[in-house]
Amino acid sequence: MQHKPEKTAIIGAGNLGSAIALGLIKSGYLQAAAIHITRRSANKLEALSSKGFVTGSSNTEATDNADVVILAVKPWQITDVLSQIKPALKKEAIIVSLAAGISLSDLSQTVNNHPLFRVIPNTAIAIGQSMTCISSQNASDTDNAVVNELFRQVGEVMMIPESLMPAVTVIASCGTAYALRYLHASAQGGVESGIKPADAIHLAAQTMKGAAELILTSGDHPETEIDKVTTPGGITIKGLNEMEHHGFSSSIIKGMMTALKSMQK
Numbered sequence: 230m231q232h233k234p235e236k237t238a239i240i241g242a243g244n245l246g247s248a249i250a251l252g253l254i255k256s257g258y259l260q261a262a263a264i265h266i267t268r269r270s271a272n273k274l275e276a277l278s279s280k281g282f283v284t285g286s287s288n289t290e291a292t293d294n295a296d297v298v299i300l301a302v303k304p305w306q307i308t309d310v311l312s313q314i315k316p317a318l319k320k321e322a323i324i325v326s327l328a329a330g331i332s333l334s335d336l337s338q339t340v341n342n343h344p345l346f347r348v349i350p351n352t353a354i355a356i357g358q359s360m361t362c363i364s365s366q367n368a369s370d371t372d373n374a375v376v377n378e379l380f381r382q383v384g385e386v387m388m389i390p391e392s393l394m395p396a397v398t399v400i401a402s403c404g405t406a407y408a409l410r411y412l413h414a415s416a417q418g419g420v421e422s423g424i425k426p427a428d429a430i431h432l433a434a435q436t437m438k439g440a441a442e443l444i445l446t447s448g449d450h451p452e453t454e455i456d457k458v459t460t461p462g463g464i465t466i467k468g469l470n471e472m473e474h475h476g477f478s479s480s481i482i483k484g485m486m487t488a489l490k491s492m493q494k
C-alpha cells in the first residue's frame with residue numbers, strides 16, 4: 230500500500246468518526262467516495278451520504294477490501310465490532326482504535342497479525358486542530374506513515390509509547406477542558422472589571438490562542454514569553470504571584486495527577 234489508503238472504513242459515525250471523515254475530505258487528502266462510514270441508525274447517515282461518502286449499517290461491507298479500518302465506537306462496543314468485522318478484514322488491513330482505555334493488547338485478543346493502532350485525538354478534531362497521540366503494535370514504518378498522514382489531516386500528531394497513553398490523554402484530551410476552564414475564569418475576571426461577557430470571552434480566547442501560537446511557532450519555553458510580559462515590579466507579576474499564592478500551578482498539576490490516577494485504577 231502507498232501512504233494514501235485507497236479505501237478507508239470508519240465504523241461509528243458519531244462525533245469523532247464523522248469529524249475524521251469530514252476532515253479527511255476537507256483537507257483534500259481523500260475523496261469522499263474512498264471512505265465507507267457506518268452506524269446502526271442508518272437514517273442518521275443522510276448528512277454524510279449527501280457529501281458523497283459511502284454510508285450504511287453493514288460493518289462487514291465497509292471493512293471489505295478496506296486498507297484502513299478506523300473504529301470510532303464506544304470502548305465497550307469494540308470487541309463485538311472487531312469480532313464482527315474480523316472475517317471481512319483484508320489480510321494486511323490496518324486497524325485503528327479510537328476507544329479510550331482499550332489497549333493494543335486488548336485489541337490483539339480479537340485480531341492478531343494485523344498492524345494495530347491506538348489513537349487518542351481531542352475534540353478540536355472537529356475544526357482540524359486536534360493534538361492526536363498514536364501508539365502502534367505490529368506496524369511497519371509504512372503502516373506508521375499511513376496512519377500518521379491520515380491524522381495529520383485533522384491536526385497535529387505525535388507517536389508515543391503505549392505506556393504514556395494515560396499521561397497524554399490527561400494533557401491533550403482532558404486538557405481541552407482544563408484550558409477552557411481557565412478561559413472562562415479569565416473572562417469572568419473581565420466581566421467583574423466591566424467588560425461585556427461576549428467580549429470578555431473573545432478577549433480571553435484570542436489571548437490564549439495567541440499565547441499558544443507564540444510557543445508553537447517559536448519553540449520557546451513558556452517562562453521566556455512570561456518574562457517578556459512581567460516587568461519587574463509591574464502589574465502582570467503582581468497578578469501572577471497572587472495567583473500562585475492561591476495554588477494556580479499546583480492546582481493544575483494536582484488535578485492532572487488525580488485524573489491520571491483515576492484512569493490507572
Ligand SMILES: NC(=O)c1ccc[n+]([C@@H]2O[C@H](COP(=O)([O-])OP(=O)(O)OC[C@H]3O[C@@H](n4cnc5c(N)ncnc54)[C@H](OP(=O)(O)O)[C@@H]3O)[C@@H](O)[C@H]2O)c1
Nearest residue numbers: 241242243244245268269270301302303304327328329352
Ligand atoms: N469525543 C472525544 O473527544 C474522544 C476523544 C478521544 C477518544 N474518543 C473515543 O472515540 C470513540 C467514539 O467517541 P464519540 O464521542 O465519537 O462517540 P459517539 O458520538 O457516541 O459515536 C459512536 C458512534 O458509534 C455508532 N455505533 C455504535 N455501535 C455501532 C456498531 N455496532 N456499528 C457501527 N456503528 C456503531 C453509534 O451510532 P449508532 O448508535 O447509530 O450505531 C455512534 O454514532 C469512543 O470510543 C471514545 O472513547 C472520543
